[in-house]
Amino acid sequence: MADDPATPHAAHYWYADDPSVVEVLEAVRRFRRADQEMRRRLSAGMDMNETDLQALQLVIATESRGGQAHPRDIAAHLRISTASTTKLLDRLTASGHLVRGVHPTDRRSVVVSSTPHAHQEIRERLERMHAAMAAIVRDVPPDARPHVRDFLRAMAAQLDTEGTVAPLTPGPAR
Known part of the structure; x- marks a missing residue:
């Protein structure tokens, strides 16, 4: 009875009219959980917290695009205070x-750069996984890849626009 869309406790009652939608959304949720768990394992394996790992990845990504990372960029990306950013940078520098x-042209500004050690550690831990993920993408028919890309971008944009949700209210006393 719990899987009956007419009951208020149905597992997917808000979109149960289309089983293929349920399957895709469950696959997205499974991917998100796996991604979060992989990031947790990666940061633990590198003996750093997840925020530190995110900062390191941001700096490396910024450099790979030819840019320079600044502490304020890291703070904004991670949505943390400047004091927390300073502590984070102290840990990753140590x-x-x-x-x-x-900064090469503005002596008052600080830039943050990754080290060869950081690149080596990231490469050792992620190279195999990235190669496997690229192989999975290659298995997607080339004409379907733009659709997959657009789907993932639209899902990300939807999640980015979601605001805070009101807390749950207590139900009637039993």
Whole structure:
């Protein structure tokens, strides 16, 4: 009875009219859980917290695009205070993953750069996984890839636009 869409406790009652929608959304949820768990394992394996790992990934991604990362960029990306960013940078500098430097044209500004050690550790831990993921993408027919890309971008955009949700209210006393 719990799977009956007419009952208020149905597992997918708000979109149960189309089983294929349920299957796709469940696959998205499974992927998100697996991604979160992989990031948790990766950060634990590198002996750093997930926020530190996200900061390191941001710096490396910024550099790969030819840019320079600044502490304020890291704070904004992670939605943390400047004080928390300073502590984070202190940890990643002490561990040899990042270095702080003076901006080449604005001596008042600080830039944050990744170290060869950081690149080596990220490569050792992610290269095999990225190759496997690329192989999975290659299995998707080339004419379907733009649809998959657009789907994932639309899902990400939807999640990015979701605001805070009101807390649950207590039900009637029993």
